[in-house]
Amino acid sequence: MKLFLSLHRAVILALLTLLPFYSYAEKDLSSENVIVMTTAKKAGEQLDFYIESSGPVSFEGAEGEWENKKWITLTVRDQTIRIKGDIHTMNCRENMLQTLDISGCQTLKEISCSSNQLAEIDLTKNKALVSFNCSYNRISSLNLSQNRLLELLVCDTNNIQGEHMTSMIKSLPIRESRKGDCYVFNIHSDQEKNICLTSDVAIAQSRGWRTKAFNGIVVEDYPGSFPESLSLEPEGCPVISYDMVTDEIVISAAISGSIVRLFSFDGHMLSSTQIDARGCARLGVDVLNHICLLQVGEQVFKVSLP
Known part of the structure; x- marks a missing residue:
């Protein structure tokens, strides 16, 4: 019995001495x-x-x-x-x-x-x-x-x-x-x-x-x-902004293939383009009147350019 207890203590002590190594290995693995x-x-x-x-x-x-x-x-x-x-x-x-x-x-x-x-x-x-x-x-x-x-x-x-x-x-x-x-x-x-x-x-x-x-x-x-001056229906509406670096109207989230037209406020068409497969288009702006009408498909927006 004494021999068994002695061996039992020895095993426990040996395991205790190994615990720091196991702990270190576990920490190292997790990090x-x-x-x-x-x-x-x-x-x-x-x-x-x-x-x-x-x-x-x-x-x-x-x-x-x-x-x-x-x-x-x-x-x-x-x-x-x-x-x-x-x-x-x-x-x-x-x-x-x-x-x-x-x-x-x-x-x-x-x-x-x-x-x-x-x-x-x-x-x-x-x-x-x-x-x-x-x-x-x-x-x-x-x-x-x-x-x-x-x-x-x-x-x-x-x-x-x-x-x-x-x-x-x-x-x-x-x-x-x-x-x-x-x-x-x-x-x-x-x-x-x-x-x-x-x-x-x-x-x-x-x-x-x-x-x-x-x-x-x-x-x-x-x-x-520059953000659009007028937003119409919040759902199903394209996103319209103005790029002051390139002087372009930027259109996104529109229906692919839609025709885009820019008109002067008195109804003269100034330029046009088409929405690409990603739903985007860019339209150059060269107008004296800063109030224009932008048609994207069947929707018309009044835009105020900076």
Whole structure:
């Protein structure tokens, strides 16, 4: 019996000495940084990444060799891909990504996921984020309320409009000593569906941010679009705004194929165009009278140009 008790105590003591190691291993596993994404590319096709990390990086769902601070090419094995490591910079542009979950990578400071197929992305867990580029996607809203270190936002050529644009601008962190830059519009892109009004620009400026627009390869200060002077039926109505940079009326959320005509107030037709497959159109303005009539399909709007 004494021998049994002695052995029993020895086993318990041995287990107790191992507990810190198990606890450490469990903690280490739970704090592992991982980025998860899905791509429309098929098995055997290639993905390109630029990754900077403070430690080794591994891949699941794709094969390839990681090199720090260099562009690498991976071969798709599974359309769901996991990238593990203490990553602080990543560029995953033009990879036909349909989803991107970076919430599990707390070390991430800079990411560019431009030119993909993303409809949404959650940034609320990435409190170290300094730079974010999601241009040329399908994103309709962004919440930046937890990204207090953010200095650069590039979100042009998406679908952020109305209250979603205003909410995004209001969620920008307040910057005082050094202004932030928000690239919110692409003047010549036929994929651009963002609408950032002059009122949104004013909010951004009050929070210490400069709003910018791409004009070809040139970057310009963006004053915002001028809102329509008259909204008719709230449902089924196109969204109409005015781009003061290009002197164009911008129409979105309209019926594809509809004819758009601009008339002077005395009834003379000034210009016309057609709503594209995305429900959008842009119409150049060169009139002396700032009060005009805009016909979009069967609907007519009285517009007051600045």
